[in-house]
Amino acid sequence: MADQATLKLEGKEFNLPVIIGTEDEKAIDINNLRDQTGYVTLDSGYKNTGATQSAITFLDGELGILRYRGYSIEDLAEKATFLEVAYLLIYGELPNQPELAKFEYDIKHRTMVNEDMRKIYDGFPVNAHPMGVMAALFSALTAFYPESLDPNRSPEKVNLTILRSMAKLPTLAAWAYKNSQGHPLNYPKNGLDYCSNFLHMMFALPAEEYKVDPVVADALNKLLILHADHEQNCSTSTVRLVGSSKASLYSAVSAGICALWGPLHGGANQEVIEMLEKIHADGGNVQKWIEKAKDKNDNFRLMGFGHRVYKNFDPRAKIIKKACDDVLKKLGINDPTLEIAQKLEEAALTDPYFIERKLYPNVDFYSGIIYRAIGIPTNMFTVMFAMGRLPGWIAQWKESRENAEPIGRPRQIYTGPKLRPFKSMNQR
Ligand code: CMC
Numbered sequence: 001m002a003d004q005a006t007l008k009l010e011g012k013e014f015n016l017p018v019i020i021g022t023e024d025e026k027a028i029d030i031n032n033l034r035d036q037t038g039y040v041t042l043d044s045g046y047k048n049t050g051a052t053q054s055a056i057t058f059l060d061g062e063l064g065i066l067r068y069r070g071y072s073i074e075d076l077a078e079k080a081t082f083l084e085v086a087y088l089l090i091y092g093e094l095p096n097q098p099e100l101a102k103f104e105y106d107i108k109h110r111t112m113v114n115e116d117m118r119k120i121y122d123g124f125p126v127n128a129h130p131m132g133v134m135a136a137l138f139s140a141l142t143a144f145y146p147e148s149l150d151p152n153r154s155p156e157k158v159n160l161t162i163l164r165s166m167a168k169l170p171t172l173a174a175w176a177y178k179n180s181q182g183h184p185l186n187y188p189k190n191g192l193d194y195c196s197n198f199l200h201m202m203f204a205l206p207a208e209e210y211k212v213d214p215v216v217a218d219a220l221n222k223l224l225i226l227h228a229d230h231e232q233n234c235s236t237s238t239v240r241l242v243g244s245s246k247a248s249l250y251s252a253v254s255a256g257i258c259a260l261w262g263p264l265h266g267g268a269n270q271e272v273i274e275m276l277e278k279i280h281a282d283g284g285n286v287q288k289w290i291e292k293a294k295d296k297n298d299n300f301r302l303m304g305f306g307h308r309v310y311k312n313f314d315p316r317a318k319i320i321k322k323a324c325d326d327v328l329k330k331l332g333i334n335d336p337t338l339e340i341a342q343k344l345e346e347a348a349l350t351d352p353y354f355i356e357r358k359l360y361p362n363v364d365f366y367s368g369i370i371y372r373a374i375g376i377p378t379n380m381f382t383v384m385f386a387m388g389r390l391p392g393w394i395a396q397w398k399e400s401r402e403n404a405e406p407i408g409r410p411r412q413i414y415t416g417p418k419l420r421p422f423k424s425m426n427q428r
Pocket of ligand 1: 359
């Protein structure tokens with residue numbers, strides 16, 4: 001196998017080292033390209049650019065493989081708890097019993113947020129989107145825990161910030177929802193596990209005993225695991241990039257929340273359910289919407305379809321589709337949007353437009369139907385994605401800081417005007 005690549009430019013030859021990953025992923029190392037040649041590479045959307053070497057997640061888009069730290073997503077979704085997976089991603093190995101018990105304890109005992117922070121909620125309009133509220137409040141954690149700002153922080157301080165992040169995000173998320181309902185906020189209940197505690201903060205009503213349905217808590221556990229990391233996607237790259245300036249973990253994650261919000265990324269799960277509802281309300285003519293998605297003069301896209309890296313199937317979507325069937329059956333729910341989703345999938349998978357472009361259902365296609373079945377309101381879907389993705393963001397931020405990666409600062413090719421003289425107002 002080649003151990004270097006040769007580049008011919010302006011009559012000269014340059015040798016570039018080749019890097020091979022543990023799963024045989026190949027890269028041409030261009031770290032010194034500009035110094036050697038004066039050229040940069042151009043790759044909009046970073047479709048061919050490896051931004052880092054990472055030991056966290058392995059993904060093969062052609063074969064539909066996703067592994068966290070070497071463990072298959074199928075195994076983890078079936079057998080692990082979300083906090084076990086979070087520990088694995090952040091610290092590199094699965095925890096043993098005492099390690100997991102300590103991790104759970106350390107998180108449970110940090111779920112409260114400062115009462116002054118609670119007052120900030122009062123400043124938001126009730127119809128504020130919870131993603132915006134959450135991004136603002138997560139960044140505001142720096143104000144309450146200023147030691148997180150120290151660029152030369154000790155490992156102990158970093159770990160404290162990690163535990164606080166894991167502990168407080170569900171509280172901030174549930175409160176964003178409660179605030180949007182004009183309801184009183186529920187305090188965390190530390191006797192409950194991570195998922196059950198979140199459900200309690202979301203759904204408990206005053207003067208009523210709220211019992212967490214284990215089917216619902218299990219479904220949530222699985223969904224959070226499936227979202228926990230996905231290597232260098234848009235939000236994760238954002239987290240690493242913000243972290244590279246030595247900004248605090250809270251600020252980096254807040255930026256990740258904003259990046260995730262867009263409809264081409266995590267925001268797609270909200271868009272999918274809205275699309276399915278629209279198709280249902282429109283009479284359920286699936287073929288009409290497939291034609292709209294194919295029409296280049298129509299800006300409608302089949303939300304929850306297609307992926308930058310999966311070109312065969314999205315392994316997460318496979319697991320979620322089955323979980324969706326199971327959850328709806330167990331809860332005795334008959335959701336007409338599930339039927340529409342299944343028909344859309346069937347129609348798209350046999351249509352040459354989708355086959356040629358390798359467009360398959362992605363993680364967001366069925367997740368919204370499960371979220372709806374377990375009572376999560378539509379504008380909270382992307383918030384759920386963020387809760388799941390948090391350990392991945394943390395792990396990636398931590399890895400990038402531990403590897404002392406340099407500040408991220410891409411180059412560009414300038415296409416604007418050349419130098420021209422300034423003209424005063426009466427000359428223009
Ligand atoms: N519906 C119809 N056509 C599509 C779709 C779609 N959902 N996705 C891609 N295409 C077409 C696109 O028009 C283009 O066609 P052509 O070659 O004729 O111009 C071709 O397929 C390639 O698309 P692209 O936009 O160049 O591909 P990309 O890799 O830049 O974008 C994507 C990937 C996920 C942004 C895109 O597939 C999309 O917009 N999907 C819908 C939004 C969505 O579900 N996003 C969630 C992604 S999974 C969650 C996550 O990890 O973020």
